Amino acid sequence: MFRTATCGELRLADRDKAVILAGWVQKVRNLGAMVFIDLRDRYGITQITVDEHAPAELKAVAENLGREYVVQVSGKVTERSAKNTKIPTGEIEIIATEIKVLNASEVPPFTIEENSDGGDDLRMKYRYLDLRRAPLQRAMMLRHRLAQEIRRYLDGQGFMEIETPYMIKSTPEGARDFVVPSRMNPGEFYALPQSPQTFKQLLMVSGYDRYFQIVRCFRDEDLRADRQPEFTQVDCEMAFVEREDVLEVFEGMMRTMFDKTLGITFPGDRFPRMSWREAMETYGSDKPDIRFGMKFNDMTSLAKGHGFAVFDSAEYVGGICVPGCASYTRKQLDGLTEFVKRPQVGAKGLVYVRREADGSYKSSVDKFYPQEALAGWGEATGMRPGDLLLILAGPKKQTLAALCALRLEMGDRLGLRPHDTFAPLWVVDFPLLEWDDETQRYYAMHHPFTSPKTEDMEKFFSGDMKALGDVRAEAYDFVVNGVEVGGGSIRIHDGRVQSRMFEVLGFSPEEAQAQFGFLLGAFRYGAPPHGGIAFGFDRMCSLFGGSDSIRDFIAFPKNNSGRDMMIDAPSPLAEAQLEELRIAVAKPE
């Protein structure tokens, strides 16, 4: 037996016990007469002491230990004179009687502590060492805990986890597929699934009723920061349900997750809900962060007609009232103006109104707007003395987006977005279709199997092309703190509705058949009403862990070029391997 206890479990109550511990050397302090070793494993750190009574050989072993050596220590649990209240084992130490080096270690390329001195690339290359650090170990533990609790909850609700294939068929629509050449079927390729969407719908046709899967998905997209070519999804589907049934089950799941992993319970019967339209109008985003207020005020009609060309010519003028920031300096306001003018925010400029302590108003457009006009704005936006009104103007869509960025920035500055506060929200009633000006056609906002809302069915079947843009889908997103954690919809199960959907999307029946043939085929043999949802599991983990980086919650992530720096993948193949697969690497032109 290599150990009788871990490095995290011994306490004062274990005093005088003979124990064997094993772990990694975190630190050695050689005080001459005594040597202290911090021994680490994933459960904690325990102090090993080689005291003045230790034989010379033992002391020699202890003195020669290096960082990250793997050792086995026999000794006796003893009360410490200088207690360390910062760690749970801080009241004891192990007076060593034997130390056996199980494995030596070279000096690691960076320090393995709470905060490492290693750069990103170095830590990615030596991921196996970075993973020894406590923050990553906590992240992996949280991920494990969340996955376990999700499975427990869904199992308890009668869901079955069913594994769907990873080697499937490539479909041209949507994001790019990763593909896999087939040696047994030369010239043919499998695709890695972007999601098990069609399979989960097939399972509903097969009568499985309540399905889920924690499953890897693959998307060959140009990688933005913190997006991974392979990612994990909590994929769920239910039959014989309406929207309310789905929301209820998964709100229950999220409540259970928050409770079991963070000890957080939310008041009230249900999480707040907001229509997509309201989210866009009042937060400029379909995933609003409602941890704080600063809702948008539509000031278009108030602002126009005073001779200020910027506002007069704008499609939309909107403002947010920032509490307590009337004292912002010129420099701070210039900084905000610069912020909104950044290309990724995209506003032309920023107008501000201060409400002074005495109730009066002061703005950057005093020239055009007298006190009474500003007072009207103040009233409309609920400004109190000491508040600051920030106004953007321009084309509506872009201005709402810019105002959203400004609002989040102000939330950050005012500390209104703490990582340990969670504001869950259902965003519902998304538009069914998005018009694309370039190709002059509608695209499905979610996917072509999303059901229109029953109330909008007449509009959906009407010949009015423009009205189609107003048709709402029975689609919903689960949003927390401005992060889209999950999304789903009720699916179409009525052949007539599905045909109309393809018609609206400009697919001929033959095209629809070619792309979705086996699913449409299945639907002919008795498809039940069904709907579902999928959660981004990496994102969920980072959210629960209070981090913005999903990479920290994936054991072996890839970098922004889709490269695994540790194993050095991808890599060229041997010519023989290519030949066997009957493929060739094309020469760059």
Added chain:
Amino acid sequence: MFRTATCGELRLADRDKAVILAGWVQKVRNLGAMVFIDLRDRYGITQITVDEHAPAELKAVAENLGREYVVQVSGKVTERSAKNTKIPTGEIEIIATEIKVLNASEVPPFTIEENSDGGDDLRMKYRYLDLRRAPLQRAMMLRHRLAQEIRRYLDGQGFMEIETPYMIKSTPEGARDFVVPSRMNPGEFYALPQSPQTFKQLLMVSGYDRYFQIVRCFRDEDLRADRQPEFTQVDCEMAFVEREDVLEVFEGMMRTMFDKTLGITFPGDRFPRMSWREAMETYGSDKPDIRFGMKFNDMTSLAKGHGFAVFDSAEYVGGICVPGCASYTRKQLDGLTEFVKRPQVGAKGLVYVRREADGSYKSSVDKFYPQEALAGWGEATGMRPGDLLLILAGPKKQTLAALCALRLEMGDRLGLRPHDTFAPLWVVDFPLLEWDDETQRYYAMHHPFTSPKTEDMEKFFSGDMKALGDVRAEAYDFVVNGVEVGGGSIRIHDGRVQSRMFEVLGFSPEEAQAQFGFLLGAFRYGAPPHGGIAFGFDRMCSLFGGSDSIRDFIAFPKNNSGRDMMIDAPSPLAEAQLEELRIAVAKPE
């Protein structure tokens, strides 16, 4: 709400309740005055009755229902006059007040009942319909249950489930990899993992201590019957352990699985163990079925020297005593002779000895062996009156294998291998190395990181090439009913042992570095002693389900050409897609 109850839950105690059910029409019986409908969902079947009081419209709806229509039925739970004791809902029926067709169905291509009339190919093509059949639903449910219980058990034992990447690096050694061309890194490829072996060892280096994962693995092999290109593994690894620690934890897991899913508990402190050598000598297999006896008897020395050339020239003569089969007819014995002569069994012929009711012996080689000689055989093999001794002779390795096939055949004939009886077994002390005559070198029997047994370390380091063949590995297999369910080993963590291993396998240090570089690199920074095991999950499911076919326990399997018949994958790619990936399909020569 689509339903207030499932088709499996209503009982006599629910009498007079108004209910809504939804499901698929299994059968319609139109008796003129009344119409009976069997309504099915995954929970069961409930009888719906449209009785003589029903309005004409309702009756018309009921009469026109076809098989597999999806309907919603409102009605009242009523005691049945003709009870069906075969199903749990058989005491009640629902007197329908409304039937709503949620979706019609075309006539399915085969019957959706316990036993289908559809052929293999048809059922694979319409897998979503085959999955509606009760045996497949039970299989999926069992699979779900097993996965849940495994996770629960391992979580309880302090194991963390950690997801490892699916897009990794191709390694030339071992089975063929499936590969994935990288668009972002033209000319380079990822590989799909054959197992997370190296990653789990890295996690031990990272200090995760107790890791597991239920994970998909991929192998591009020529498919034998019932082998899938993608399969699922329960992959586990532990640090600071010796063999006993691993066996204890996973024996516990298997006991829990048997108990929780089948209600089977095994007597005794631990499962039987058998050395690889004993398994080979007495069962001719490294995965013996010990549900029954008929152990091999080495009769080589007894059989030689009587002038029977077949035995005299044989390296090995072995026999099994088949109880109670002395009455086998000439025809039956000829059948057995034919069986052993099949190419896949490979024996040259079969010698038999009958022990008659009076205790005397009668054999096919009476010419060479007098009664006393046969009596000697009878004594050595424990024959009792009425028993039949079956003897094969030839080169040892092939003869042991042929005798193994014969033994299993006799076990089947005598009904000694019932699907609901389980005989678990640990096979231990496998050879470390296998000599290959063709390439004149040793290969690792398990993989190059498997540790030799401490007792055999001296032999391992000795210069005697032949002695290397006798070095035993700290490797173990978990076997049930002749099926290898899992296998693993204690790994090498000592650099000196690892270098010797590579030397023995004929790898230069450079070759070792090229192939296993990042793992060897990781081992330089403090690798703990570790070991693990992996279970074939598909196989485990079919074993627990009492089936020989793993395909029935995979929701969407591929056929023997690696093809998914339902979605028709793999398939050719569009030229544009290939161009983007910078690969070309090579023309067949």
